[in-house]
Amino acid sequence: MLTASRAPELKTVLIATGLVLTMAMGVRHGFGFWLQPISQAHGWTRETYSLALALQNLLWGAFGPFAGMAADRFGTAKVVLVGALFYMGGLLWMAMVDQPTLFVIGSGVLIGAGLACTAFGAVSGIIGRTAPEAKRSWAFGISGAASSFGQFVMMPVEQQLISAVGWQNAFYLLAGLVVLIMIPMAFQLREPANQPSAGPQQSILEATREAFAYRPFLLLVAGYFVCGFQVVFIGVHLPAYLQDKGIMAPGVAVMALALIGLFNIFGSYYAGKLGGFLPKRYLLSSIYLSRAIVISLFLLAPLTSWSVYVFAAAMGLLWLSTVPLTNGVIAGIFGVKYLSMLSGFVFFSHQVGSFLGVWLGGYLYTRQGSYDTVWGIIIALGVFAALINLPINEKAIVRTRPAIA
Known part of the structure; x- marks a missing residue:
């Protein structure tokens, strides 16, 4: 448990991680705007x-668990510094390479x-280790709101x-902005002192084996797959879908994606807040069904x-509200020592879903000329995720060899 003197440290961590997430997720969510201009400039299909x-x-x-392991072991600051350089390099690559x-x-x-x-995966550990247990779900909600902002x-x-x-040139400017904001914030991410716990500590391998042998963890993994499939398909393909349906003004798609971000600020914050006193599994199930x-x-x-704006606002409330709840369940079950790593494993499932959602959208559109099939898959997956989150047991796992809680 953190002492009162560490309260300013939590505020600093939330501000720094919030700005890092603002850039990381803000830039990434806009990649759909490049789909058509890049495809037209290079003569590519949407696929x-x-x-x-x-x-x-x-x-x-795939890189998430390893970034999480590095953050848990060597500190979040070093991982964010490396990540900022990779991010900058990727934006420059997308601007310059035409093969x-x-x-x-x-x-x-x-x-x-x-x-x-x-x-999220890389910074969740320092947030979980810095925040008192009673405020942990709320703190995760704040980080989710920052990414939505x-x-x-x-x-x-x-x-x-x-x-x-x-x-x-838009890519060049964003590459510079990423490093100008992320690198100074990384130096503010000072890890809290390790808290003592009775008994021997888990190794990384032991923590990994424990998680994957525990059914509630596997259910979280399956549910997060659905989350990734849904949000990334919508984030990337919605602008093109609207144009296909006759809404040609680009401002409508821009406003829709902005509304998703705006309403997700509230959705993420209040999901984290509600997760502090309501069963997180029921909240997760409600989000997927909604x-x-x-x-x-x-x-x-x-x-x-x-109708697009109403849809965007409603989806915004549900967009990343799964993140604070999922991280809260992981921390509650397994503790926070390996939180970044375990969150990384769960997030890998999210990104497998993201891969399939964004690729399948382009693949089926190229072959069928519409997104109808993918929309149907998304709806069915939402019902599936709602059902599998219901039986998750959120209680802390009982160990004979305790880890840091």
Whole structure:
């Protein structure tokens, strides 16, 4: 338990991680705006750029457990510093490379590694270790709200940059902004002192084996797959979907994605707050079921700019509200010593879903000429995730060899 003298430290950590997440997630959420200009400039189908973003998401997840291990062992600051450089390199690569295979692989590796080192998985450990247990879910909610604020702020910025200076120069400017903000914030991420615990400590291998042998953890992994599939498909393909349906004004898509970010500030914050005193499994189940309902109503209703805005606001409330709850369940079950690593494993499942969602959207559109099949898959997955979160046991695991709680 943290002492009262450490309260300012929590505030500093939340501000620093919040700004890092604002940039990491804000820039990443706007990649859909480049789908059409890059495809047209290079003469690619939508599938090529979709595959690049799909690989970014997949490698983000694959690198996540290792970034988490490094953050847990060597400190979050060092991991964020490395991640900022990878992120910058990835944005420059996307601006300069026009060979399809090199574009897909290079941007996938660089952006994937950059996000793994600067997004939720990497910073969740220091937040969990700094926040008192009673405030932990709330603190995760604050970090989720920060990433949502980034989406709200960066959506119009990125679209305006593309319009004002061109898609290539927009990448150059964002690369500079990433390092100018992330690197100073990394130096503010000082780890709290380790708290003593009785008995021998778990090793990384023991913690990993324990988690994957525990059914509630596997259910979280399966549920997070659905989250990734849903949000990344919508984030990347919604602008193109709206144009296909006759809403040609780019401002509608920009406003929709900005509204998702705006309302997700409240959704993430209040999900974390509610997770402090309500069963997190029921909240998670409600979120996934609500997504399925909202998407169904959006597809059934007449499509207008206002129906898009209502859909975006509703989805925003549900967008990343799963993050503080999922991290809260992991911390509550396993403790915080290896929280970044375990969150990284769960997030890998999220990113496998992201890979399939964004790639399948481009693949099926290329072959079928519409997104109808993918929308149907998204709705069915939402119902599935709602059901599998219900039986999760949130109680702390009983160990004969305790780890830091």
